[in-house]
Amino acid sequence: MGRFHRHADGTGHDHDGPAGHAPAGDMSGYATGVQRIEVLERIFAENDRTAAANRADFDAAGVRVVNLMSGPGAGKTTLLRRTLAALAGTRVGVIEGDIETSLDADRLAGLGAEVALINTGHGFGGECHLDAPMVRSALPRLPLADLDLVIIENVGNLVCPAEFSVGEHRRAMVYAVTEGEDKPLKYPVMYRCADLVLINKIDLLPYLDVDLAAFHANLRAVNPAAATLEISARTGAGVDAWCAWLTGTG
């Protein structure tokens, strides 16, 4: 079966045939009897089944769920603190994903929200994202029936969280103007999956050379449908509009 090892170096494909693939049934490389079976199963199917179960639970409880994503340091947790303070009167739960620590969850204590922490670190490598089973494991720690809104603070990462549906209704991501204007082009899959892009830290604009028009053009190139809101989690600018979007009233 030597011919099949070729891919282990990642150089890709050089099989013969019109589809670029060995015809099913060509088992000449094997010494003994081998049968090729066609499977055609989506590898995310199990995650997506669990995401659908999460969504059904959210809907049954009448809870709106927003998956909040960003790179590290874009200001998700500061924004959440500001958001929880502004949403007094709305019953909010937070599912907090973090690779090792409870630092972010600690920063949210005392703001009136129910917080369930998921540490994704285990074994020989922490997961860099939340997936649907991880979120499902946190649900028993939230009184869903008593909540109006659940915010899932994903692990700070611009790659992996985009790949995993967790059963959310909407996806928002936080971009900070300190990141420069080309991030949508560098992380297109993440920017493509967002319903809303928050443009955070706008209080710093006077001190930066960032070109926001170029950022918007880059965002439109990968995600023409994304909504945007300019905010500052530090000063509170734009937070009311963000809260209206979050609760589905904006």
Place this chain on the structure above:
Amino acid sequence: MHELSLCRAIAGIARRHAGGRRVHRIGVRVGALRQVVPETLVYCWSMVSDGTDLAGSVLDVEPVPARLACRDCGHEQELAELVIRCAGCGGDRVALVAGEEFLLTTLDLAEA
């Protein structure tokens, strides 16, 4: 680095379809927009399969480029970078027709 979780999902699907037979090779089709690094996937596969019933099986990654089709002018193009705009007419009424797939396609199993 989510290739480890992906390999665990691949192992689950492979076991379910193998029905106890030895697995020689697993074919997976990965779209260019799936953010999966084939080398990393193959490396993680050796970690996940080692010491299990799937040890020694080969993960065969078939990459699929991203393709865009224009709803207005019908132009189809392969994407080198993810820009959601038609190169034919410049419009953005386009649909991704390939590049997001992530499938376990075939299994080579020892004959029963």
